[in-house]
Amino acid sequence: MNSKAKYHHGNLREALMEAAVQCIRENGAEKLSLRALARQIGVSQAAPYRHFEDKVALLSALASEGFAKLAEQMRDVMADYQSDPVGALQKGAQAYIRFACHHPETYRLMYSMPVEQFDDEEMETCHHEAFDLLEQTVNVGLASGAFKAHDKDAIVLASWSLVHGYAQLIIDGVIELDDIEIEKSFQSVGVIINEGIVA
Missing domain, CATH: 1.10.357.10 (Tetracycline Repressor, domain 2)
Incomplete structure (x- = not known):
């Protein structure tokens, strides 16, 4: 099951973190992108920034x-x-x-x-x-x-x-x-x- 299928309203933060781990596993942390994660999950490119100021904030979490x-x-x-x-x-x-x-x-x-x-x-x-x-x-x-x-x-x-x-x-x-x-x-x-x- 992909990250988009797992996303439900109200748990975007958790969905982003789960998708980020998958991205790190496949491509490494250096290629992590909030916009790419948003596309993968199926939300607007602005949505992740409600929870994480930037990539460093997501990695920190x-x-x-x-x-x-x-x-x-x-x-x-x-x-x-x-x-x-x-x-x-x-x-x-x-x-x-x-x-x-x-x-x-x-x-x-x-x-x-x-x-x-x-x-x-x-x-x-x-x-x-x-x-x-x-x-x-x-x-x-x-x-x-x-x-x-x-x-x-x-x-x-x-x-x-x-x-x-x-x-x-x-x-x-x-x-x-x-x-x-x-x-x-x-x-x-x-x-x-x-x-x-x-x-």
């Missing part, structure tokens, strides 16, 4: 929604592990990777530009939510003795780099695994990182 959904999915799986920072870190990492795999276009867009280049009032808050969850978990792990006494910022950076890089390798097709294989593979990688590789 997509990225902001992506950051919010990522944080929400991480919170959902980490909530049951508040007293288990190791488990929380593992579950949060898995949720991060699943989000990237299921929404690769949005994920790439979220990290395609520095946050200050996006034009959205909520972007700054959304951008930090997932990172804050990671930082809070590391703080709990250090305070409880569940994590080795390394520098907190170094642990956060190492953990984020591992998960972000792993997700990027998958969505770029460098690692070809299905959902179950991805989870098993990342668990193995996590064990190696947790234990260290130096004999």
Whole structure:
């Protein structure tokens, strides 16, 4: 079903965002055009500007929604592990990777530009939510003795780099695994990182 068939009066903003993701998937963000999206959906060329001032505003809305959904999915799986920072870190990492795999276009867009280049009032808050969850978990792990006494910022950076890089390798097709294989593979990688590789 195409975007035009999905459009109904009253949900133009959502229809534009959905069509934009499809356009990004097929042609890349650089070729995104509000006027082209309007034609695709079947509305006047002026209609999109009631919701988005320009292309940057639309991209910002997509990225902001992506950051919010990522944080929400991480919170959902980490909530049951508040007293288990190791488990929380593992579950949060898995949720991060699943989000990237299921929404690769949005994920790439979220990290395609520095946050200050996006034009959205909520972007700054959304951008930090997932990172804050990671930082809070590391703080709990250090305070409880569940994590080795390394520098907190170094642990956060190492953990984020591992998960972000792993997700990027998958969505770029460098690692070809299905959902179950991805989870098993990342668990193995996590064990190696947790234990260290130096004999």
